[in-house]
Amino acid sequence: AQSVxxxxxxxxxxxxxSLELRCNYSYGATPYLFWYVQSPGQGLQxxxxxxxxxxxxxxxxxFEAEFKRSQSSFNLRKPSVHWSDAAEYFCAVGSPSGxxxxxxxxxxxxxxxxx
Amino acid sequence: xxxxxxxxxxxxxxxxxxxxxSCEQNLNHDAMYWYRQDPGQGLRLIYYSQIVNDFQKGDIxxxxxxxxxKKESFPLTVTSAQKNPTAFYLCASSHVGTDGYTFGSGTRLxxx
Numbered sequence: 001a002q003s004v005x006x007x008x009x010x011x012x013x014x015x016x017x018s019l020e021l022r023c024n025y026s027y028g029a030t031p032y033l034f035w036y037v038q039s040p041g042q043g044l045q046x047x048x049x050x051x052x053x054x055x056x057x058x059x060x061x062x063f064e065a066e067f068k069r070s071q072s073s074f075n076l077r078k079p080s081v082h083w084s085d086a087a088e089y090f091c092a093v094g095s096p097s098g099x100x101x102x103x104x105x106x107x108x109x110x111x112x113x114x115x
Numbered sequence: 116x117x118x119x120x121x122x123x124x125x126x127x128x129x130x131x132x133x134x135x136x137s138c139e140q141n142l143n144h145d146a147m148y149w150y151r152q153d154p155g156q157g158l159r160l161i162y163y164s165q166i167v168n169d170f171q172k173g174d175i176x177x178x179x180x181x182x183x184x185k186k187e188s189f190p191l192t193v194t195s196a197q198k199n200p201t202a203f204y205l206c207a208s209s210h211v212g213t214d215g216y217t218f219g220s221g222t223r224l225x226x227x
Binding site for chain 2: 009014034038041043044045046090094099100101102103104105106107108
């Protein structure tokens with residue numbers, strides 16, 4: 001069975017500082033990996049995804065993530081955090097299911113941005 | 116603009132009552148999903164449907180029921196058999212393939 005671990009429940013960074021959110025996955029084959037962001041009381045928005053090819057993927061809002069097969073990781077990064085990035089971030093792993101993706105989500109990392 | 120509409124945004128239910136959460140999409144997606152979100156537990160899959168008139172149980176289907184009579188609609192009923200229904204419920208949809216999910220803005224259900 002596939003699973004996702006986000007080891008950091010809360011992270012606090014200063015505005016303008018760099019950010020890295022950790023994600024480790026467990027899946028037997030090549031995984032499909034996603035990062036989503038959720039503002040309070042809202043749904044989730046897809047930031048970026050990895051299926052194959054270049055292991056460094058670019059997403060929206062200046063985020064990027066790197067797939068490292070040897071470490072079973074898919075960490076999310078941003079060079080300079082803005083106050084509007086404060087939200088909860090979810091890593092997810094997908095497996096093929098009849099042409100669709102059956103997606104398992106991590107427990108989330110809540111990001112606080114301080115001035 | 117295309118998207119997913121969940122209604123109502125807030126819902127209050129007395130113990131012992133069934134309640135139905137609405138989810139409608141105009142994205143022409145074939146697959147639809149219901150997730151439950153509790154603090155510190157991430158999202159857990161309740162039910163999903165890949166085609167009309169067909170759906171499968173997810174990881175926590177007990178106490179819930181769904182229907183998929185139209186491609187655009189995937190309502191979720193929280194029955195009185197659900198022991199701890201207070202939660203934030205999210206509906207999502209997707210195309211065939213690897214585009215990821217599109218989410219609605221959620222319904223917060225509170226049992227009073």
